[in-house]
Amino acid sequence: MARRGEANVFGLPKPPSARERIYTELRARLQRCEFGPSDRLVDIDVAARFGTSRMPVREALLQLVNEGYLTGTSRGFMVPVLGLADMRDSFEVRRLIEPRAAANAARDLDAAAAASLEAAAVDARAALEAHADEALIQAMISFRAAWLGAVRNARLASTIGRFADHVQTVRLATLHDAQTQRVATEGLEQLCAAFLRRDALAVGDRMTMHIATAEQAFFALHPAGEHGDIAPLSAAA
Amino acid sequence: MARRGEANVFGLPKPPSARERIYTELRARLQRCEFGPSDRLVDIDVAARFGTSRMPVREALLQLVNEGYLTGTSRGFMVPVLGLADMRDSFEVRRLIEPRAAANAARDLDAAAAASLEAAAVDARAALEAHADEALIQAMISFRAAWLGAVRNARLASTIGRFADHVQTVRLATLHDAQTQRVATEGLEQLCAAFLRRDALAVGDRMTMHIATAEQAFFALHPAGEHGDIAPLSAAA
DNA sequence: ACAAAGGTAACTGCATACGGTTTCTTTCGT
DNA sequence: ACGAAAGAAACCGTATGCAGTTACCTTTGT
Numbered sequence: 001m002a003r004r005g006e007a008n009v010f011g012l013p014k015p016p017s018a019r020e021r022i023y024t025e026l027r028a029r030l031q032r033c034e035f036g037p038s039d040r041l042v043d044i045d046v047a048a049r050f051g052t053s054r055m056p057v058r059e060a061l062l063q064l065v066n067e068g069y070l071t072g073t074s075r076g077f078m079v080p081v082l083g084l085a086d087m088r089d090s091f092e093v094r095r096l097i098e099p100r101a102a103a104n105a106a107r108d109l110d111a112a113a114a115a116s117l118e119a120a121a122v123d124a125r126a127a128l129e130a131h132a133d134e135a136l137i138q139a140m141i142s143f144r145a146a147w148l149g150a151v152r153n154a155r156l157a158s159t160i161g162r163f164a165d166h167v168q169t170v171r172l173a174t175l176h177d178a179q180t181q182r183v184a185t186e187g188l189e190q191l192c193a194a195f196l197r198r199d200a201l202a203v204g205d206r207m208t209m210h211i212a213t214a215e216q217a218f219f220a221l222h223p224a225g226e227h228g229d230i231a232p233l234s235a236a237a
Numbered sequence: 238m239a240r241r242g243e244a245n246v247f248g249l250p251k252p253p254s255a256r257e258r259i260y261t262e263l264r265a266r267l268q269r270c271e272f273g274p275s276d277r278l279v280d281i282d283v284a285a286r287f288g289t290s291r292m293p294v295r296e297a298l299l300q301l302v303n304e305g306y307l308t309g310t311s312r313g314f315m316v317p318v319l320g321l322a323d324m325r326d327s328f329e330v331r332r333l334i335e336p337r338a339a340a341n342a343a344r345d346l347d348a349a350a351a352a353s354l355e356a357a358a359v360d361a362r363a364a365l366e367a368h369a370d371e372a373l374i375q376a377m378i379s380f381r382a383a384w385l386g387a388v389r390n391a392r393l394a395s396t397i398g399r400f401a402d403h404v405q406t407v408r409l410a411t412l413h414d415a416q417t418q419r420v421a422t423e424g425l426e427q428l429c430a431a432f433l434r435r436d437a438l439a440v441g442d443r444m445t446m447h448i449a450t451a452e453q454a455f456f457a458l459h460p461a462g463e464h465g466d467i468a469p470l471s472a473a474a
Numbered sequence: 475a476c477a478a479a480g481g482t483a484a485c486t487g488c489a490t491a492c493g494g495t496t497t498c499t500t501t502c503g504t
Numbered sequence: 505a506c507g508a509a510a511g512a513a514a515c516c517g518t519a520t521g522c523a524g525t526t527a528c529c530t531t532t533g534t
Binding site for chain 2: 055058059062063066067068086089090092093096097100153154155156159162163
């Protein structure tokens with residue numbers, strides 16, 4: 001008897017629930033920043049879009065709120081406007097956990113994951129030389145997904161995964177500059193080489209540098225105080 | 238116009254939604270391990286318990302599943318049985334982030350939070366000498382909540398908060414031994430002293446040691462040979 | 475008596491429905 | 505013409521109902 005969600009002997013993938021489908025779809029779109037900030041997501045509207053009722057949509061939206069992809073206001077769900085303070089906070093957490101997680105991944109890397117990493121690095125190089133911005137970003141997403149998938153510590157991996165939106169925001173903000181693209185691609189290649197050598201220490205160091213570089217690139221574009229982006233943080237005053 | 242959930246100028250507390258009430262209540266009970274492992278939580282049953290319908294309960298349960306407090310099976314929601322691997326993973330993440338978070342809290346500590354920390358430390362000492370296990374655990378919960386509340390980085394704080402269940406499991410598993418109680422209390426007092434001095438570096442170091450001590454105490458009780466589940470039996474007194 | 479098969483009860487997931495609240499719009503008064 | 509108030513619309517939160525599925529229990533056959 002095939003249990004719920006498990007693949008049975010016939011390899012039938014699974015019958016995904018409506019809630020899960022909607023959640024996955026919306027999260028993917030949010031990670032791609034296909035919804036502008038302050039763009040309201042109304043449950044009944046999304047429901048019509050998916051051909052279901054409001055309930056699965058509502059549950060998916062609540063889950064997205066809980067994971068930080070959306071903010072629930074009194075009037076609908078909105079894409080949160082990330083302020084500079086949010087960015088600084090996210091970078092701080094990433095600095096704490098991602099180097100070690102990547103190092104662990106390098107230690108435990110299997111052949112398939114190594115191949116995925118290398119393929120992503122090759123794609124990134126090709127996209128860079130072809131000036132294909134979209135492909136470059138996609139390659140970086142694949143690279144990140146590859147090493148993140150090699151992290152054995154499930155809690156660590158899921159914790160990192162919660163910052164995917166932030167990472168994507170940084171990418172979209174910084175990777176339109178040719179110089180930044182080149183620096184990022186070269187850093188990715190060196191990181192990839194360290195992964196393929198299973199050099200955990202080098203991977204950790206490179207990841208630390210990579211995050212620092214991204215942070216500098218991001219804040220170079222956003223001088224403090226320029227964008228008065230609403231930072232709904234603690235109302236300390 | 239009092240907005241939903243906000244306290245208005247008259248200090249009216251708030252009208253919490255049913256979903257939120259149920260979620261908060263269930264999470265508090267789960268953190269206290271009042272539900273034994275493999276204890277099924279049925280939505281219609283909980284709904285009757287709270288005097289509501291199934292929907293808010295269902296949403297609260299889904300949120301708890303999403304946060305790792307429960308696991309959704311084909312037949313109801315169950316309290317997950319934490320294996321030794323889960324514990325090892327949680328400790329790894331805590332080692333990465335909590336020392337720095339505590340150090341930041343020490344740097345930004347205000348007078349009220351400092352008072353809370355000191356009060357919790359005093360309570361812990363009193364409970365230790367009175368052999369009041371429950372009060373000791375409560376003091377440690379308060380202490381942790383106090384410094385965690387002083388962490389300005391909201392993302393960092395919420396990330397740490399996601400491991401509250403793990404922390405509580407460790408406490409319940411280890412803090413029944415008098416020797417461990419004494420060591421933990423003394424460590425807490427030294428940590429508190431460092432906080433009150435605003436000595437961020439000392440706080441970070443002490444927190445590192447604290448986590449290492451907890452890890453050692455926990456795994457000393459659980460020989461690695463047993464890959465069996467840790468059965469934190471319900472406190473059926 | 476034990477095992478297998480079928481039936482039954484229970485539970486989840488989704489759909490529809492309703493009330494309350496908030497916000498936008500319109501209208502009325504000055 | 506501008507502001508305020510009342511009405512209307514939109515939308516969230518919750519309740520109830522129904523179908524599908526899964527586990528458990530009963531029953532039957534050997």
